[in-house]
Amino acid sequence: MATTLPLTPARTLPSDQDASGRTLGEAEIAAVSAALRSGVLTSTKGTFVSQLESRFAAMLGARYAFACSSGTAAIHCAIAALDPDPGDEIITTPITDMGALAPILYQGAIPVFADVDPATCNVTAATVAERITERTKAIVATHLFGNPCEIDEIVALGARTGIPVIEDCAQAFLAVYNRKFVGTIGRIGCFSLQQGKHITTGEGGLLVTNDQELARRLFLLINKAWGYGDARPDHYFLALNYRLSELCGSVACAQLDKLPAIVARRRMLADALTQKLRDLTEIVTPVVARGAQHSYWKYCIRTAESMHADAVVEIAKLLKERGIVSAPRYIQKPAFMCEIFQQQRTFGSSGYPFNLARADAVDYRLARYPGTVSALERVLVVPWNDRYSEDDVDYIADSLRWAVGSISWRSA
Numbered sequence: 565m566a567t568t569l570p571l572t573p574a575r576t577l578p579s580d581q582d583a584s585g586r587t588l589g590e591a592e593i594a595a596v597s598a599a600l601r602s603g604v605l606t607s608t609k610g611t612f613v614s615q616l617e618s619r620f621a622a623m624l625g626a627r628y629a630f631a632c633s634s635g636t637a638a639i640h641c642a643i644a645a646l647d648p649d650p651g652d653e654i655i656t657t658p659i660t661d662m663g664a665l666a667p668i669l670y671q672g673a674i675p676v677f678a679d680v681d682p683a684t685c686n687v688t689a690a691t692v693a694e695r696i697t698e699r700t701k702a703i704v705a706t707h708l709f710g711n712p713c714e715i716d717e718i719v720a721l722g723a724r725t726g727i728p729v730i731e732d733c734a735q736a737f738l739a740v741y742n743r744k745f746v747g748t749i750g751r752i753g754c755f756s757l758q759q760g761k762h763i764t765t766g767e768g769g770l771l772v773t774n775d776q777e778l779a780r781r782l783f784l785l786i787n788k789a790w791g792y793g794d795a796r797p798d799h800y801f802l803a804l805n806y807r808l809s810e811l812c813g814s815v816a817c818a819q820l821d822k823l824p825a826i827v828a829r830r831r832m833l834a835d836a837l838t839q840k841l842r843d844l845t846e847i848v849t850p851v852v853a854r855g856a857q858h859s860y861w862k863y864c865i866r867t868a869e870s871m872h873a874d875a876v877v878e879i880a881k882l883l884k885e886r887g888i889v890s891a892p893r894y895i896q897k898p899a900f901m902c903e904i905f906q907q908q909r910t911f912g913s914s915g916y917p918f919n920l921a922r923a924d925a926v927d928y929r930l931a932r933y934p935g936t937v938s939a940l941e942r943v944l945v946v947p948w949n950d951r952y953s954e955d956d957v958d959y960i961a962d963s964l965r966w967a968v969g970s971i972s973w974r975s976a
């Protein structure tokens with residue numbers, strides 16, 4: 565039987581919800597002060613947002629980058645750039661943020677959910693292929709927790725069937741797949757600058773593409789489709805104001821300088837934790853594809869099949885006693901189990917766009933999603949932060965070992 569007493573007192577870890585786990589410092593204060601002093605707070609006139617865009621494009625090796633007001637806005641612009649007809653289908657993942665799904669519905673398209681690989685919580689080329697129909701307009705491939713999905717294979721599948729791929733990199737700044745940064749492999753990459761991401765402006769988003777025509781559409785979609793700089797500008801089509809302000813753009817410029825070091829440190833610390841947990845057979849450490857580099861937005865573990873199904877909840881409870889606030893089962897249920905999908909609550913009583921969907925596209929029976937059910941049942945999301953010390957990582961490893969040891973006898 566395992567020990568039930570932790571060896572060291574509980575400690576407070578840096579958190580991405582406040583200054584302790586953020587890299588907001590003098591550089592950001594100086595940048596935002598300069599923006600304020602200039603009196604120019606809109607990106608249509610200022611210099612910070614355009615600087616952010618050109619520097620982000622250069623960092624990723626993309627031809628174009630655009631800033632916008634959130635990761636949700638980035639996904640919305642990416643979907644709208646592809647101009648789906650009402651009722652077109654967009655294949656995506658059921659383990660994601662609602663900000664990646666609501667834009668599909670706002671654009672009149674139907675999110676069609678592919679199953680995930682329970683080892684990574686990511687969709688695969690095989691699970692996406694199962695959902696392709698003649699109505700598929702696009703695939704959204706999400707790199708969950710910063711762990712790249714098999715994006716080359718998904719893009720190749722899309723190329724064979726003429727379907728463009730949008731990468732959702734909200735959680736995956738500077739993650740790599742086969743020597744390319746994620747976000748630059750599909751047609752459009754989307755990023756989030758929300759409070760808890762690798763770098764932050766509180767709220768914000770970024771888009772990248774190598775495609776000139778899509779770049780033009782993305783620019784317009786952020787700007788109410790007003791043709792700034794054109795000889796005879798007009799509002800060319802339906803679009804919203806999704807601009808990032810110069811206040812956020814200035815902070816983002818300073819944050820961008822720190823991004824490579826942030827990701828490098830998260831990787832180094834995560835590798836150290838993986839080493840420390842190697843012999844703990846009750847849990848499975850992150851499974852990273854060959855040729856991929858995880859960027860560790862979070863450090864996700866999965867309980868081994870030998871553990872009972874509720875073990876993640878019990879481990880999380882014990883970790884909480886140790887000051888480690890983990891998320892057992894992440895979003896708790898597949899996104900399609902939320903009321904918005906179950907009750908089809910969208911625009912008044914119209915049911916639009918669900919009223920245009922094929923029955924199979926909105927068939928949300930859990931039996932069709934064995935990988936998703938298994939993934940959510942066993943995943944434990946451990947908070948991760950570049951401001952952890954090596955002692956913090958030792959502490960997390962010891963706490964996990966203690967928590968697993970405290971409950972594993974019950975699983976036998």
Ligand SMILES: Cc1ncc(COP(=O)(O)O)c(C=O)c1O
Pocket residue numbers: 634635636637639660661663664706732734735756757758767768769
């Ligand atoms: C995978 C994913 N996609 C999209 C979003 C939406 O981003 P935002 O919260 O910046 O709107 C998030 C959440 O933040 C996310 O985690």
